[in-house]
Amino acid sequence: MATIYDVAREAGVSAATVSRVLNGARTVDPAMVARVLTAVRELGYRPNAVARNLRRSRTTLWAVIISDIGNPFFTATVRGIEDVAQQAGYSVVLCNSDEDPAKEETYVAAALSEQMAGVIISSSGSVKAAKTLLESPVPVVAIDRELPRGEVDTVVVDNEAGARTATEHLLTAGYRRIACITGPEGVSTADLRLRGYAGALPSEPLVVRTDFREQGGYDAMSSLLSSSDRPDAVFVANNLMAVGALRCLADRGVDVPGEMGLVGFDEIPWADLVRPTLTTVAQPTYELGRMAARLLVDRIATPAAKPAKVVLPAELRPRQSSAR
Amino acid sequence: MATIYDVAREAGVSAATVSRVLNGARTVDPAMVARVLTAVRELGYRPNAVARNLRRSRTTLWAVIISDIGNPFFTATVRGIEDVAQQAGYSVVLCNSDEDPAKEETYVAAALSEQMAGVIISSSGSVKAAKTLLESPVPVVAIDRELPRGEVDTVVVDNEAGARTATEHLLTAGYRRIACITGPEGVSTADLRLRGYAGALPSEPLVVRTDFREQGGYDAMSSLLSSSDRPDAVFVANNLMAVGALRCLADRGVDVPGEMGLVGFDEIPWADLVRPTLTTVAQPTYELGRMAARLLVDRIATPAAKPAKVVLPAELRPRQSSAR
DNA sequence: TTGAAAGCGCTAACAT
DNA sequence: ATGTTAGCGCTTTCAA
Numbered sequence: 001m002a003t004i005y006d007v008a009r010e011a012g013v014s015a016a017t018v019s020r021v022l023n024g025a026r027t028v029d030p031a032m033v034a035r036v037l038t039a040v041r042e043l044g045y046r047p048n049a050v051a052r053n054l055r056r057s058r059t060t061l062w063a064v065i066i067s068d069i070g071n072p073f074f075t076a077t078v079r080g081i082e083d084v085a086q087q088a089g090y091s092v093v094l095c096n097s098d099e100d101p102a103k104e105e106t107y108v109a110a111a112l113s114e115q116m117a118g119v120i121i122s123s124s125g126s127v128k129a130a131k132t133l134l135e136s137p138v139p140v141v142a143i144d145r146e147l148p149r150g151e152v153d154t155v156v157v158d159n160e161a162g163a164r165t166a167t168e169h170l171l172t173a174g175y176r177r178i179a180c181i182t183g184p185e186g187v188s189t190a191d192l193r194l195r196g197y198a199g200a201l202p203s204e205p206l207v208v209r210t211d212f213r214e215q216g217g218y219d220a221m222s223s224l225l226s227s228s229d230r231p232d233a234v235f236v237a238n239n240l241m242a243v244g245a246l247r248c249l250a251d252r253g254v255d256v257p258g259e260m261g262l263v264g265f266d267e268i269p270w271a272d273l274v275r276p277t278l279t280t281v282a283q284p285t286y287e288l289g290r291m292a293a294r295l296l297v298d299r300i301a302t303p304a305a306k307p308a309k310v311v312l313p314a315e316l317r318p319r320q321s322s323a324r
Numbered sequence: 325m326a327t328i329y330d331v332a333r334e335a336g337v338s339a340a341t342v343s344r345v346l347n348g349a350r351t352v353d354p355a356m357v358a359r360v361l362t363a364v365r366e367l368g369y370r371p372n373a374v375a376r377n378l379r380r381s382r383t384t385l386w387a388v389i390i391s392d393i394g395n396p397f398f399t400a401t402v403r404g405i406e407d408v409a410q411q412a413g414y415s416v417v418l419c420n421s422d423e424d425p426a427k428e429e430t431y432v433a434a435a436l437s438e439q440m441a442g443v444i445i446s447s448s449g450s451v452k453a454a455k456t457l458l459e460s461p462v463p464v465v466a467i468d469r470e471l472p473r474g475e476v477d478t479v480v481v482d483n484e485a486g487a488r489t490a491t492e493h494l495l496t497a498g499y500r501r502i503a504c505i506t507g508p509e510g511v512s513t514a515d516l517r518l519r520g521y522a523g524a525l526p527s528e529p530l531v532v533r534t535d536f537r538e539q540g541g542y543d544a545m546s547s548l549l550s551s552s553d554r555p556d557a558v559f560v561a562n563n564l565m566a567v568g569a570l571r572c573l574a575d576r577g578v579d580v581p582g583e584m585g586l587v588g589f590d591e592i593p594w595a596d597l598v599r600p601t602l603t604t605v606a607q608p609t610y611e612l613g614r615m616a617a618r619l620l621v622d623r624i625a626t627p628a629a630k631p632a633k634v635v636l637p638a639e640l641r642p643r644q645s646s647a648r
Numbered sequence: 649t650t651g652a653a654a655g656c657g658c659t660a661a662c663a664t
Numbered sequence: 665a666t667g668t669t670a671g672c673g674c675t676t677t678c679a680a
Contacts, residue, residue, distance in 0.1 A: 001461065003673055014651045019675055027649060044459065049437035050383070051673030053374045054656050061438075069402055069418075072593075075394040078420065091434050093417035094393070096402065110415050113373035114385075135368065137325065243594055250597070268594075269396075270567055273574070275599035327657055338667045343659055351665060375657030378672050 002043040010039035022047060053115060062090050062296065063111035065104060067124040067145070068212065069096040071240055072269045073285060074122070077143065080289020081120060088297045090117060099212060101126035112136050118296045123147050125187045139299040143292040146188040153295040155288055155310045159189055159265075162281040162314030163196025166235050166263040169279070169316055171200070173324050175233035175261045179206040181220040181245060182237035187212075193237040193265055206231055210241065217244025225252060233261030233322070239268045242278060246321070262321040265314075276320035283314050326367040334363035346371060377439060386414050386620065387435035389428060391448040391469070392536065393420040395564055396593045397609060398446070401467065404613020405444060412621045414441060423535060425450035436460050442620045447471050449510045463623040467616040470512040477619040479612055479634045483513055483589075486605040486638030487520025490559050490587040493603070493640055495524070497648050499557035499585045503530040505544040505569060506561035511536075517561040517589055530555055534565065541568025549576060557585030557646070563592045566602060570645070586645040589638075600644035607638050 008015040013032055020028050021036040039045070053059045062085055066074045078094060085092045095111070097104035101124055108129040111119050122144040123130060130148040133140050140147070142154040170178050180197045183190030190209070198205045208224060210216035217236060221244065224231055236242040242264025246256070254260050256276050263279045271278045291310050298305070332339040337356055344352050345360040363369070377383045386409055390398045402418060409416045419435070421428035425448055432453040435443050446468040447454060454472040457464050464471070466478040494502050504521045507514030514533070522529045532548060534540035541560060545568065548555055560566040566588025570580070578584050580600050587603045595602045615634050622629070 004675095005673080015673090016651060016653095016675080017649090020650090023675080029649065032650085046433075046436055046460075048378075048439065048673050049434070050374055050377045050439050051656090052675075054372075054378050054658090054672090055674045055676085057656065059374070063417075069393075070396070070399040072394070072396070078393055079422070082420065082422075091419075091430070093387075093419065095415075095417065096406065098403070098406075106415070109370075110373070112370055115372065115374050136370075243597065247594075247597060270571075270592075270594070270598055273567065273571060273598040274594055275597070328659095329657080339657090340659075340667060340669095341665090344666085347659085353665065356666085372657050375672090376659075378656090378674090379658045379660085381672065 001048070002045045004045075004047070006043055007036065007039045007045045010043060011035040057115070059115050059117050060090050061114070061116050062092050062118045062120065063095055063107065063116045064092055065095045065097055065107050065111070065119065065121040067097050067099050067104075067122045068240075069094070069098070071212075073144075073239060073266050073283070076285035077289040080286040080291075081293045082289075084290050084293030084297065088293075097124045099124045101129065105129045105132070108132050112138060118300055120292050120296060121147065123187070125184060137303075139296060139303060141292045141296045141299065143288060144189065148186065151307055153299055153307050153309070155292045155295065155312070156188070157283045157288070157312045157314040159192035159314070160196035160199070162265060162316075163193040163235065163237070164200040165314075165316050166265065166281050167197045167200035169318065170233045170235065170261050170263060170322055173233075173257075173261060173322055175324065177203075177206070177229070177231040178233045178235060179208065179224050179231035180235045180237065181208050181210065181217060181224075181241055183209065183212040183241075185209065190237055197235050212238050212240060214240045214244035214247075217241025218248045219244075221245035221248040225254065232259070234263075236262065236264045239264055239266035239280070242266075242280070243268055246274065246278065256321050257324050261324060267317070271317070271319065279319045279322040280317050281314045282317050284312050288312060325372070326369040328369075328371070330367055331360065331363045331369045334367060335359040381439070383439050383441050384414050385438070385440050386416050386442045386444060387419055387431065387440045388416055389419045389421055389431050389435070389443065389445040391421050391423050391428075391446045393418070393422070395536075397468075397563060397590050397607070400609035401613040404610040404615075405617045406613075408614050408617030408621065412617075421448045423448045423537070425453065429453045429456070432456050436462060442624055444616050444620060445471065447511070449508060461627075463620060463627060465616045465620045465623065467612060468513065472510065475631055477623055477631050477633070479616045479619065479636070480512070481607045481612070481636045481638040483516035483638070484520035484523070486589060486640075487517040487559065487561070488524040489638075489640050490589065490605050491521045491524035493642065494557045494559065494585050494587060494646055497557075497581075497585060497646055499648065501527075501530070501553070501555040502557045502559060502585075503532065503548050503555035504559045504561065505532050505534065505541060505548075505565055507533065507536040507565075509533060514561055521559050536562050536564060538564045538568035538571075541565025542572045543568075545569035545572040549578065556583070558587075560586065560588045563588050563590035563604070566590075566604070567592060570598065570602065580645050581648050585648060591641070595641070595643065603643045603646040604641050605638045606641050608636050612636060
């Protein structure tokens with residue numbers, strides 16, 4: 001690969017001048033600019049970002065560490081992040097931790113080693129990854145899920161209120177024994193949605209914890225169906241588990257919403273095309289991403305500012321699965 | 325941030341020794357290893373990958389440039405890539421071109437500037453991006469879609485055969501006037517699936533081209549419904565457009581599969597939960613990702629080897645939407 | 649306005 | 665087995 005010195009020689013100028021031209025300094029003679037650009041084109045020169053980053057001690061890359069690329073929730077969120085990032089001159093690289101704390105730690109370590117300009121993370125619960133990030137100088141924004149013990153910029157939805165609304169909706173519809181399927185302890189969305197559910201319930205809570213995956217939801221629903229204290233409705237704390245639960249009910253021939261009501265948290269892509277259509281608590285995903293990116297831009301500009309916490313509203317979308 | 329020299333000073337050794345310890349050289353005295361590791365821990369030292377990459381003139385990052393992060397097709401594919409990459413000592417960063425050639429070009433440029441160790445790309449059709457990649461020394465594997473005019477390692481499914489099978493399936497089911505909704509010209513999947521469809525058809529083809537998005541499928545179906553030559557079945561060349569088409573039919577109250585048969589190419593996540601369930605041509609997505617990653621590993625090891633082209637089979641999954 | 653030169657942090661010859 | 669040293673490619677003072 002051609003280096004900046006090759007270009008300099010070809011154009012008959014110094015490397016410093018080439019650098020100035022390429023970085024848009026206005027103190028360069030137009031004639032030289034032309035010569036440099038010609039040389040760049042002829043040699044097919046492409047600046048080595050690694051060298052530049054080393055010299056500048058900074059990069060223009062953001063790492064966005066998401067917990068499950070298979071969850072459509074992240075699609076719109078990432079788009080929101082990308083749109084703001086691009087405008088601010090950053091490129092976004094996505095890292096998929098796949099709900100695996102070990103992978104999350106690997107990606108956090110990589111982001112720091114690679115001197116990324118910032119990190120946006122939806123924690124899969126690794127305390128170690130969170131600690132590493134917090135002790136590092138890299139600007140961090142937590143999204144969707146709070147960072148364990150983290151005093152950092154955070155963008156979440158009002159999980160507790162959303163869960164409460166969903167549970168009250170089931171009560172209003174006439175369901176009496178409402179269970180909750182939620183995610184792993186220590187993941188803030190799992191815990192807060194559980195709290196919202198429990199708070200809305202006049203009776204004793206009935207809780208199953210599992211992972212945030214479709215299979216987890218299936219298994220959880222399966223165990224609820226065969227329990228002695230079988231519920232007549234379930235609030236499911238994320239979208240993929242809700243789909244799993246729905247599939248389980250279909251497989252078992254349980255009538256939804258007649259025999260069993262169902263509300264999920266998080267939209268699923270074709271919530272209105274599945275049968276029965278799925279009642280969900282929808283989140284402003286795109287806006288979540290935009291907001292996180294804006295916070296990160298601000299944080300990079302002002303590292304010492306007090307961390308912000310933004311809570312966006314979630315909204316119930318009543319559909320068939322809860323309409324008794 | 326602490327540098328390798330800080331660690332060296334703290335441990336009372338040279339920077340070279342620290343480097344050796346950190347890179348697992350076995351020619352280091354165990355006592356020194358211990359001292360170095362202690363110093364590393366005390367200082368919270370973290371190697372600067374940018375400096376390392378510059379010095380080594382290589383990185384351990386792969387760029388995976390996908391054309392639409394919102395398409396669930398890529399979920400399993402990316403997982404396949406990641407699993408192989410991790411085993412081979414590479415980290416994967418995802419870049420979402422969002423079917424936008426300009427974004428694709430930006431990400432290709434970034435991947436080259438950042439000296440990424442390799443690129444796996446699902447082209448959104450930018451000839452310029454393809455050219456840039458092919459003229460660069462970076463190892464490239466095309467996945468899902470062929471790279472425009474690219475003599476590179478390629479992993480695709482047998483699009484033509486899959487489309488033919490789908491079309492024949494509709495004919496066998498008794499549909500007579502079968503249309504095709506496909507993607508942009510120049511995108512290999514769009515063109516090959518169209519060819520497979522046309523090849524299987526005894527009559528004149530009826531084709532609508534649009535983008536590969538849900539809205540595109542909706543609009544295309546809408547125009548087919550109001551055309552004078554209204555079809556009784558449609559083969560839709562990707563998953564998102566199939567969902568759009570299905571939604572359009574639902575909105576218009578057209579009975580599927582009675583009034584209109586439908587087959588999509590690519591699975592959708594809950595094909596069996598939507599109503600009617602959607603007949604699709606399924607692809608071995610995870611295997612596609614694994615294969616691409618394996619080719620990339622080989623290519624990095626043997627840059628001069630002849631490019632391979634791997635064609636994996638696609639498989640019809642008959643469901644309700646085509647069962648007249 | 650331009651060039652010379654130093655140095656970002658690391659690794660790998662080479663020397664000891 | 666360990667240290668010395670040069671240099672990866674770039675940017676940015678500093679001097680002219």
